Amino acid sequence: MKLTSRSEYALLALVYLARHETEGFISIDVIATAQGIPPKFLEQLMLALKRAHFLRSAKGQKGGYQLAKRPDQISLAEVIRLFDGALAPTESVSLNFYESTPIEKEKKLTKVFKDIRDYVSQKLEKTTIADVIR
Amino acid sequence: MKLTSRSEYALLALVYLARHETEGFISIDVIATAQGIPPKFLEQLMLALKRAHFLRSAKGQKGGYQLAKRPDQISLAEVIRLFDGALAPTESVSLNFYESTPIEKEKKLTKVFKDIRDYVSQKLEKTTIADVIR
DNA sequence: ATAAATCCTATTGGTTTAGTAGGAATTTAA
DNA sequence: TTAAATTCCTACTAAACCAATAGGATTTAT
Numbered sequence: 001m002k003l004t005s006r007s008e009y010a011l012l013a014l015v016y017l018a019r020h021e022t023e024g025f026i027s028i029d030v031i032a033t034a035q036g037i038p039p040k041f042l043e044q045l046m047l048a049l050k051r052a053h054f055l056r057s058a059k060g061q062k063g064g065y066q067l068a069k070r071p072d073q074i075s076l077a078e079v080i081r082l083f084d085g086a087l088a089p090t091e092s093v094s095l096n097f098y099e100s101t102p103i104e105k106e107k108k109l110t111k112v113f114k115d116i117r118d119y120v121s122q123k124l125e126k127t128t129i130a131d132v133i134r
Numbered sequence: 135m136k137l138t139s140r141s142e143y144a145l146l147a148l149v150y151l152a153r154h155e156t157e158g159f160i161s162i163d164v165i166a167t168a169q170g171i172p173p174k175f176l177e178q179l180m181l182a183l184k185r186a187h188f189l190r191s192a193k194g195q196k197g198g199y200q201l202a203k204r205p206d207q208i209s210l211a212e213v214i215r216l217f218d219g220a221l222a223p224t225e226s227v228s229l230n231f232y233e234s235t236p237i238e239k240e241k242k243l244t245k246v247f248k249d250i251r252d253y254v255s256q257k258l259e260k261t262t263i264a265d266v267i268r
Numbered sequence: 269a270t271a272a273a274t275c276c277t278a279t280t281g282g283t284t285t286a287g288t289a290g291g292a293a294t295t296t297a298a
Numbered sequence: 299t300t301a302a303a304t305t306c307c308t309a310c311t312a313a314a315c316c317a318a319t320a321g322g323a324t325t326t327a328t
Binding site: 001008011035037112116119120124127 | 240
């Protein structure tokens with residue numbers, strides 16, 4: 001797994017929305033300004049998060065986004081998988097994004113990377129947005 | 135960290151050389167054929183491994199490559215860092231390849247990724263080519 | 269009506285990845 | 299002494315990916 005800006009910005013946006021959960025719909029511009037994210041870039045990420053049912057939106061004036069799930073029901077793993085794909089260090093040991101890669105035939109090598117995959121998934125699966133705010 | 139073909143092929147080549155440590159210099163074509171690596175691509179990797187002092191070479195007929203270190207003195211971490219850079223999931227938590235990234239200001243978030251970084255480095259640092267052969 | 273917002277797709281510029289190409293230099297063996 | 303086998307080295311390329319930017323369509327509140 002390699003974090004891209006997409007994932008990092010998406011996490012920051014979710015963290016912001018979680019911290020302002022009670023404030024109704026919040027616009028992209030407010031979040032972008034608060035978290036230092038290019039607004040038009042954030043727009044794409046928000047749309048993806050909405051389509052993946054992490055967010056709800058309202059159009060028009062007074063519109064914006066809000067969380068569609070409780071912060072403790074959004075794991076870092078889900079968000080990162082959405083934007084960056086496999087959590088595993090190489091796809092041949094990925095459960096969700098399997099593809100063949102050269103090291104596959106070396107069992108001892110794949111074992112090492114499976115151990116890493118397991119630690120990473122476990123860690124990101126159990127850590128939620130709720131753990132990150134405050 | 136995300137493993138590229140470069141790293142994977144390089145590891146396979148080192149594993150092959152470690153398994154044939156007593157057989158003198160071995161040519162790129164032999165390794166490429168045995169491990170299923172595009173030979174001209176492998177050539178570049180071998181050159182990099184040589185410049186990083188993992189390999190010795192001999193030119194000309196009967197030439198080729200051999201390990202310049204014992205297999206138990208070559209960690210997976212060193213090889214992967216050479217070809218793929220940071221082991222950390224994002225550069226803002228990397229000790230060897232630090233760069234600023236968006237999540238940096240969220241301490242709880244960086245903590246999670248530092249934990250991952252620590253597990254991954256520790257694992258790849260302590261696993262050597264010797265552990266992988268046989 | 270107008271302004272503010274999301275929705276949606278296309279485009280762009282730069283970088284990285286996974287090679288390929290080809291010539292120069294060196295060594296061995298016939 | 300010449301040919302073959304090898305490493306050495308750099309440049310090139312095609313495709314994919316990344317980090318945005320652009321701009322129009324739609325919806326809603328005032």
